[in-house]
Amino acid sequence: MHQKTVVLGIQDTKLPFLQEGMLFLKEQGYDVIVRNSGGLAVVLDDEVLNLTLVFSENIKGIDINRGYDAMWRLIQEMFADFALEIDAREIVGSYCPGSYDLSIQGKKFAGISQRRLRKGVAVQIYLCVNGSGSERAELIRQFYEKSTKTAETKFIYPRIVPGVMASLSELLQIPLNIQDVILRFLRTMKAKSGHIYTASLSAMEMPLFESYYDRVLERNEKFMEE
Template sequence: MNNLLHQQEWRIIDQSSVGMHFQAVQSFGTDDTLCASVGTGNAPATARTWVHHNTVVLGIQDTKLPYLEDGRQFLNEQGYQSIVRNSGGLAVVLDQGVLNISLILPETEKGIDINRGYEVMFLLIQKMFADFNKQIEAKEIIGSYCPGSYDLSIAGKKFAGISQRRLKKGVAVQIYLCVNGSGSNRAQIIKQFYEIAKKGEQTKFSYPVIVPEVMASLSELLEVDLTIADVMLRLLNQLKLSCDLLYGGQLNEFELGLLPGYYQRIVERNDKISQI
């Protein structure tokens, strides 16, 4: 798996401190843009970091909840905006204590299979926090929100989840890292959302029964006060060891031309769901 982390170049696009006016729909449009650009050879492998203020990102499956609008109204009352991403998975919480990292990689002729994509992010996180000598596991944590086989946990408590997005020969491997704050408080919000949006009805899709105690932040698990900046430094140090050239950048001219179209698609998807 090491060879995916090792790239000739890594471009860093850091959007972790853009502020509250940077919306999650912009992030998902940006990752689609980067997939198309990196996948077609118009940009090198790219790591993008991003933070959003109180936002619950819903998966497509969540839009099938029988009382979705009641659930979204609850989130709004708690101070969270909600948007629907353009990929699978279920609801996750983003706030100022959650760092998102996207690794956008070009698919080679052999391609990057799903597990290989997950493993490269798992390896990166293990390396970033190796000095704490805590075992980080990748396995489904029952009772967590957006559970999956690549939930990252320490001592049975989940602090991160990984997803993937594939577009035009580009692969975006995305992770949310609960860096600080209360993991169980975040889970409590999602627990209440599902209770309100489902109201005990039988549904075609299964939704997680949230147990807030199985989720925590890295600061809680490592017993140290970690900031977003601390984790950014760890990320940069690891990527520096994994390439010949590491540099900061922004969207190039080709990408700036693509972004409005991909952004508009996500806006339209959310508008359509709001009208259901």
């Protein structure tokens, strides 16, 4: 489960009045962190689920669209029992817009990103499972408003239109929670592979995890001080 957090992209750290925007978010009860992958600000809370697929690159590299398409197909199959089409295209007016925004009837409920790893690629998705998608979007709209004011910026930040975002529960018109979606994910993966791998960190991996975690905190503090 996520605590209430707004995750900023590197480009967001260049906003002219970033400190005022972050103060606003903190006043609304949100922590603020910066990620080292692409994209812009997104909202995380206990009704938003993040999933990651990690693909190994053997001899031939993975085409960038193949990773996005794989995640899109996975989400389609997870919710195949609903007679609603899940589209992948940019939803203008959403926060962190991209060509693989997932939407139903023009309303975005998820975004996909991709990060290259050594000998592999990680495809990540955030799914707004429950709650109000438009309220999350309104939070980010106000963040950008307070972080830019009337200043001109070289980078064009999104003009947020809250009404173009919704949660899966709102779009499917059923009560959904994080556990429901995780169960759908596991069933779909099992149907595809015949089994499910689960793992925990080994004694050797735990110190590495703690080291990477500390590096994330240090990088975040650096951006916050600039």
